[in-house]
Amino acid sequence: MRSIDIHAHTFTRSMFTTLDSGQDWYGMHYEGEGQQSLFIKEGKRVGINPKLRFTPEERIEDMDRLGTEVQVVSLHTQVFGYHLDAAAGLAQAREVNDDIAEFVQEAPQRFAGMATLPVQDVGAAITELDRSVNTLGLKGAELDTVVNGRNWDEPEFLPLFQAAESMGAVLFFHPQPQHNIMLERTNRLALPNCVGVPLEDTLLVATLIFGGVLEKCPDLKVCVAHGGGPACFGLGRLDRGWQVRSEARVNISKPPSAYMRRLYYDTVVMSETALRFLIDSVGIDRVVLGSDYPFVPWDPSPAGWVQGLESLTQEEKDRILWKNLEELLGL
Amino acid sequence: MRSIDIHAHLTPQCFWRATENGGDWHSLRREQDSRGREIALVGDRRGGLPPKARWTPEERMTDMDSLGVDVHVLSPYSGFYNYGLDAAVAIATSRDSNDEIAQMVKSWPDRFAGLGTLPMQDVKAAIAELERIMQAGFKGAMIDDHVNGKLLDEAEFLPFWKAAEQSGALILFHQGDGTIVDFRTDRYHLPNTIGNLADRAVTFCSLVLGGVMDACPDLKICLSHGGGYTCYGIGRVDRGWRGLPDSPTKPEQPPSAYLNRFYYDCIVYTEESLRYLIDQVGADRVLFGTDWPYDMVFDWPVSWILALESLSQEEKELILWKNLEKLLDL
Numbered sequence: 001m002r003s004i005d006i007h008a009h010t011f012t013r014s015m016f017t018t019l020d021s022g023q024d025w026y027g028m029h030y031e032g033e034g035q036q037s038l039f040i041k042e043g044k045r046v047g048i049n050p051k052l053r054f055t056p057e058e059r060i061e062d063m064d065r066l067g068t069e070v071q072v073v074s075l076h077t078q079v080f081g082y083h084l085d086a087a088a089g090l091a092q093a094r095e096v097n098d099d100i101a102e103f104v105q106e107a108p109q110r111f112a113g114m115a116t117l118p119v120q121d122v123g124a125a126i127t128e129l130d131r132s133v134n135t136l137g138l139k140g141a142e143l144d145t146v147v148n149g150r151n152w153d154e155p156e157f158l159p160l161f162q163a164a165e166s167m168g169a170v171l172f173f174h175p176q177p178q179h180n181i182m183l184e185r186t187n188r189l190a191l192p193n194c195v196g197v198p199l200e201d202t203l204l205v206a207t208l209i210f211g212g213v214l215e216k217c218p219d220l221k222v223c224v225a226h227g228g229g230p231a232c233f234g235l236g237r238l239d240r241g242w243q244v245r246s247e248a249r250v251n252i253s254k255p256p257s258a259y260m261r262r263l264y265y266d267t268v269v270m271s272e273t274a275l276r277f278l279i280d281s282v283g284i285d286r287v288v289l290g291s292d293y294p295f296v297p298w299d300p301s302p303a304g305w306v307q308g309l310e311s312l313t314q315e316e317k318d319r320i321l322w323k324n325l326e327e328l329l330g331l
Numbered sequence: 332m333r334s335i336d337i338h339a340h341l342t343p344q345c346f347w348r349a350t351e352n353g354g355d356w357h358s359l360r361r362e363q364d365s366r367g368r369e370i371a372l373v374g375d376r377r378g379g380l381p382p383k384a385r386w387t388p389e390e391r392m393t394d395m396d397s398l399g400v401d402v403h404v405l406s407p408y409s410g411f412y413n414y415g416l417d418a419a420v421a422i423a424t425s426r427d428s429n430d431e432i433a434q435m436v437k438s439w440p441d442r443f444a445g446l447g448t449l450p451m452q453d454v455k456a457a458i459a460e461l462e463r464i465m466q467a468g469f470k471g472a473m474i475d476d477h478v479n480g481k482l483l484d485e486a487e488f489l490p491f492w493k494a495a496e497q498s499g500a501l502i503l504f505h506q507g508d509g510t511i512v513d514f515r516t517d518r519y520h521l522p523n524t525i526g527n528l529a530d531r532a533v534t535f536c537s538l539v540l541g542g543v544m545d546a547c548p549d550l551k552i553c554l555s556h557g558g559g560y561t562c563y564g565i566g567r568v569d570r571g572w573r574g575l576p577d578s579p580t581k582p583e584q585p586p587s588a589y590l591n592r593f594y595y596d597c598i599v600y601t602e603e604s605l606r607y608l609i610d611q612v613g614a615d616r617v618l619f620g621t622d623w624p625y626d627m628v629f630d631w632p633v634s635w636i637l638a639l640e641s642l643s644q645e646e647k648e649l650i651l652w653k654n655l656e657k658l659l660d661l
Binding site: 073107144146151153181182184185186188189190191193194195197198199202204207210211226229230232234235236237238239240241245246247248269270271272274277280281296 | 536566
């Protein structure tokens with residue numbers, strides 16, 4: 001039985017080489033005791049999960065334990081460099097993408113890779129996506145749900161989507177796990193992660209739909225983390241808004257629900273009932289295995305959780321576990 | 332067979348009268364846009380008002396008859412929370428609005444029940460107004476998901492929750508002064524169509540994880556718009572709860588165990604989502620609501636519920652009136 005995991009985070013070798021030598025890595029540096037915490041920028045500090053340091057061999061050992069055959073690895077969004085000046089952003093992306101490509105090449109049967117892009121400069125991002133896909137062999141790119149406060153429906157980003165569409169690159173959207181929109185209200189009660197993350201995912205889905213990105217790029221391949229958040233559950237209200245508000249119809253000729261099945265969604269929805277609802281909403285050909293490695297303790301494992309679900313048929317499980325991603329990524 | 336609507340707003344006649352000919356209602360004003368649409372001017376905010384918002388009680392009841400709705404549990408227009416204005420303004424507009432609702436309930440007791448509005452930026456005044464209206468026969472009050480950015484589990488609001496619990500008031504949560512999505516975009520009506528649902532989930536988390544539901548075990552809360560994203564996203568909230576450090580207010584049970592402590596209106600627009608909500612929270616926790624008279628209102632709400640194939644007759648009756656009959660003693 002195959003299993004392909006679209007949602008697997010990593011840091012990179014060069015990042016640690018630089019940090020361990022005591023130097024700054026694109027403005028980031030260790031803080032406190034034991035190299036367990038990273039200063040990213042003013043107001044943003046993150047812990048370092050030890051598994052994000054794994055070598056390919058160590059990670060494969062862990063994947064064997066979890067029964068994951070293939071991980072599509074991507075840079076943990078917390079160290080994304082969208083806030084850097086354009087030159088530094090490009091340098092970081094090139095270094096990261098070289099590292100991820102090298103990581104994948106250590107065991108091409110067990111890994112595929114996603115690039116990171118310097119989207120503060122759209123032209124540079126397009127060039128780097130082209131290099132990543134056509135030279136380095138990566139499958140596409142992972143993107144944050146927002147770019148320095150700007151949404152993806154801004155016209156400046158359309159050329160990037162058109163480029164990804166023409167290259168056949170897959171775009172995997174993933175928000176900041178802590179430093180997201182919820183901070184506008186509070187950082188208490190784990191709300192940025194509990195509610196802010198799925199809210200970011202849902203805003204991204206709505207932005208691509210209402211902004212006309214999916215209408216303008218019909219062959220664009222997009223996967224949204226965390227099952228797209230509660231976008232599918234709240235779809236009726238989005239449709240109602242489209243019906244009664246002219247500002248919701250400026251870019252799209254059909255109700256938002258007509259576009260939902262154009263995206264892919266991973267399985268990180270945290271309950272069987274929610275996953276069943278997602279499948280029934282978007283179609284079984286649009287749901288793919290994601291683990292959020294190494295952050296979610298799946299019972300008993302990412303693939304094992306899907307295998308154990310009573311409300312899914314074996315064919316549905318096969319589609320989620322590998323068939324959909326085999327097709328989407330050409331694995 | 333009855334139908335009782337928990338989510339029906341009133342833009343009070345006292346506002347319309349006072350703002351006639353350029354006058355003001357405790358500093359609130361009104362103008363018409365280029366297309367003749369009425370706009371309420373509240374501080375620096377502008378709120379569009381649909382024609383129905385001006386209807387008299389008699390006109391409202393005619394519309395209720397055509398929709399097959401027997402009872403409106405009235406709540407004031409959420410654009411008039413006025414939490415961001417001087418407390419004196421909010422106190423005055425709350426009293427006026429609530430007095431008008433009281434008069435409607437007194438005049439047509441079979442057609443109307445009342446939820447008040449409260450000056451939440453002044454907790455003592457809010458408690459005093461809540462106690463005043465509960466003595467006048469109100470069923471509770473409607474409040475925003477935040478008070479000038481503060482969530483409702485902040486310690487300063489605990490006396491309010493104690494007073495609500497003690498008086499048996501039902502507190503209906505409904506956005507008013509902007510949602511969290513306003514911080515990101517003003518496009519495509521998303522501050523409403525996503526923001527309302529997000530803010531309702533934030534409120535659920537705030538009251539549960541912030542310890543309010545444990546501190547006030549008899550508190551009656553209704554989350555409008557089906558509780559927003561609460562029931563669908565509860566799995567991730569449970570996981571967040573596990574990771575929270577121990578504190579005096581951290582609940583012993585996971586948040587999902589609190590789903591059936593709340594009530595939810597049925598404004599989720601699709602049969603699949605309503606079925607999901609019922610399955611998550613229980614049919615005894617879902618209340619009929621319509622969002623009358625705004626553009627996001629449920630079209631033909633009673634016949635929509637009655638025609639749903641995935642609900643049993645008993646579930647439909649619980650939602651349409653039995654739950655509210657019992658909860659509000661109507």
